[in-house]
Amino acid sequence: NVHILGTPIQSIIETEDRKIFADRVNEIGERVAPSEAVYSVVEALKAAERLGYPVMARAAFSLGGLGSGFADNEAELELLANQALAHSSQLIIDKSLKGWKEVEYEVVRDAFDNCITVCNMENLDPLGIHTGESIVVAPSQTLSNREYNMLRTTALKVIRHFGVVGECNIQYALNPHSEEFYIIEVNARLSRSSALASKATGYPLAYVAAKLSLGIALPAIKNSVTGVTTACFEPSLDYCVVKIPRWDLTKFVRVSKNIGSSMKSVGEVMAIGRNFEEAFQKALRMVDGSVNGFDPYQQKVVKEELTEPTDKRPFVLAAALKAGYSVDELHALTNIDKWFLWKMQEIIYFYDVLEQSGGTLSAEQLLQAKKMGFADKQIAFVTKSTELAVRKQRQELGITPYVKQIDTVAGEWPASTNYLYMTYNASEHDLDFPGGFTIVVGSGVYRIGSSVEFDWCAVGCLRELRRLGKPTIMINYNPETVSTDYDMCDRLYFEEISFEVVMDI
Known part of the structure; x- marks a missing residue:
C-alpha cells in the first residue's frame, strides 16, 4: 500500500517491456522499428x-x-x-537501422499535463553506436525546421500517452534521406543524457523533476537561473555544446577496441563554444590532456577503423581528411552527416594554412585559429614554436577570450547565473571581474582510478571556502559531477583544465 510519487510504475513497465512498449506506441499512430x-x-x-x-x-x-x-x-x-x-x-x-541519424529529446511533464521539451540532441555517430558511446551535439545541427518540429510534436504526444510525470528521454532513428522515423526507446527517468541536457541548457532537470513528482505544476516552479521566468519554458541556446565519451580501453590487454551498441565508456566531457569547431576541439582536449585538438597526426589512416569505429575514430577521421579523402568518401564509409564532415575539413584546411605560414602568424590568422578552437599549444605544435611564445604573441596583439553566461534564454532576460564559458567568437564580456576570488580546479573527466571521490574533495573545498566567507571559482568540464552544479560556487567556468585556460581565468 505504498503510494508512489511521480511517474506511475505502470508507465515504467510499459516503457521497459519492449513488447508492451511497441503496442502502446502503435496506439497513437507512431511507430517503433x-x-x-x-x-x-x-x-x-x-x-x-x-x-x-x-x-x-x-x-x-x-x-x-x-x-x-x-x-x-x-x-x-x-x-x-x-x-x-x-x-x-x-x-x-x-x-537493423544502422546508418540512420540518432536524435534524442528531453521532455518534462507535470501532473496537470503541462509539457515542454528541454533540449534536443543529435548524435554525430549514426545509429548502431550507443548514445553513451557517441559524440553528441546539442542543439541538433543538421535537422531541418520541419524535422525538428515533427520529432518535438511526437515527443510531447508520447510522454502524454504514457502518463509520465517528471522527466523523460525519448530517442529516435531518423532516415537521413527522407522524413521517415522510428521511436527507438523512451526512458521514463533521469538518464546520463539528462545530466548532459541539464548542464548543456542550464535547466535544472533533476530539481524540477523532484518538484513535479510532488504534484507541483510547472508554471509554479521558478527558473532558478534567471530568477524571473518559470520552469514552464523551453530553453534557447545561443551556443553549441559537444559531448565526447572517455574510454579507458588501453588499460586492458584483451579487450576489443571497437565501439558499438553496448556501452564501454567510463566518463564523458562537455565543451561549450560559439560554433561547432570551437566546442569540438575543446572537447577532444578535455578527454585526454595529451591531445592538442582535432589532430591529424595522432593516428594512421586505417579504412577498417572508419567503417568499424574504435575509441580513436575522430583522429582517424582527421588523418583521413589530411590524407586527401573527400567528404563524400568519408560519408560513404562512416555514415556521419556531411555537415559535420565539412566542419572537420575546415579545421584540417586551417592546419594547412598554419603549416604554410612558416611560423610567422598574422593577427588575423591567430584570431581565426582561436575562433576555430585551436589551443595555444596546438598552434605552437603546427608552427614549430612554443606554447609560451604563442601566448605572449596573442596577448601582445590583444587576442584574449570573452567570458559568456549560460542563461537558458539566449539573452532575452537578464540572468543572475554565474554559469560561464569562454569563447573567442564574441565582442564583450557578460560580467565584471572584481577580483578576490579563490579558484578551485576540478578533477576533470572520470576515468578508471579517478572518479567521484575526487569531485567530493573539490566540493568539500568549495563548501569550506564558502563557510569562511571567501568568493569561489570552480573550473571543471564534467557534466556528471556535483562540482559543475552552478549553485556550488560563486562562479562556475565550464572549461578545459589546461595551463592556457586556467591562466586566462
Whole structure:
C-alpha cells in the first residue's frame, strides 16, 4: 500500500517491456522499428528470419545497452542471444537501422499535463553506436525546421500517452534521406543524457523533476537561473555544446577496441563554444590532456577503423581528411552527416594554412585559429614554436577570450547565473571581474582510478571556502559531477583544465 510519487510504475513497465512498449506506441499512430519480442534462442532465430538480416538484439530491462549487438547471420545471432538472455528473460530482435541519424529529446511533464521539451540532441555517430558511446551535439545541427518540429510534436504526444510525470528521454532513428522515423526507446527517468541536457541548457532537470513528482505544476516552479521566468519554458541556446565519451580501453590487454551498441565508456566531457569547431576541439582536449585538438597526426589512416569505429575514430577521421579523402568518401564509409564532415575539413584546411605560414602568424590568422578552437599549444605544435611564445604573441596583439553566461534564454532576460564559458567568437564580456576570488580546479573527466571521490574533495573545498566567507571559482568540464552544479560556487567556468585556460581565468 505504498503510494508512489511521480511517474506511475505502470508507465515504467510499459516503457521497459519492449513488447508492451511497441503496442502502446502503435496506439497513437507512431511507430517503433520493426521488431519482435522473444524469450528463447530458438524464437530469436525464427524472428530474425521473418525480419530479415542484419538484425539488432537488445535485452529488455537493461542499462547501458548490456547484452546488445548486431548480427548478420544465424551463427552471430545465436551467440548474441545466448549472452543477452543471461542478463534478461526478454530479448528484442530489431530490424537493423544502422546508418540512420540518432536524435534524442528531453521532455518534462507535470501532473496537470503541462509539457515542454528541454533540449534536443543529435548524435554525430549514426545509429548502431550507443548514445553513451557517441559524440553528441546539442542543439541538433543538421535537422531541418520541419524535422525538428515533427520529432518535438511526437515527443510531447508520447510522454502524454504514457502518463509520465517528471522527466523523460525519448530517442529516435531518423532516415537521413527522407522524413521517415522510428521511436527507438523512451526512458521514463533521469538518464546520463539528462545530466548532459541539464548542464548543456542550464535547466535544472533533476530539481524540477523532484518538484513535479510532488504534484507541483510547472508554471509554479521558478527558473532558478534567471530568477524571473518559470520552469514552464523551453530553453534557447545561443551556443553549441559537444559531448565526447572517455574510454579507458588501453588499460586492458584483451579487450576489443571497437565501439558499438553496448556501452564501454567510463566518463564523458562537455565543451561549450560559439560554433561547432570551437566546442569540438575543446572537447577532444578535455578527454585526454595529451591531445592538442582535432589532430591529424595522432593516428594512421586505417579504412577498417572508419567503417568499424574504435575509441580513436575522430583522429582517424582527421588523418583521413589530411590524407586527401573527400567528404563524400568519408560519408560513404562512416555514415556521419556531411555537415559535420565539412566542419572537420575546415579545421584540417586551417592546419594547412598554419603549416604554410612558416611560423610567422598574422593577427588575423591567430584570431581565426582561436575562433576555430585551436589551443595555444596546438598552434605552437603546427608552427614549430612554443606554447609560451604563442601566448605572449596573442596577448601582445590583444587576442584574449570573452567570458559568456549560460542563461537558458539566449539573452532575452537578464540572468543572475554565474554559469560561464569562454569563447573567442564574441565582442564583450557578460560580467565584471572584481577580483578576490579563490579558484578551485576540478578533477576533470572520470576515468578508471579517478572518479567521484575526487569531485567530493573539490566540493568539500568549495563548501569550506564558502563557510569562511571567501568568493569561489570552480573550473571543471564534467557534466556528471556535483562540482559543475552552478549553485556550488560563486562562479562556475565550464572549461578545459589546461595551463592556457586556467591562466586566462
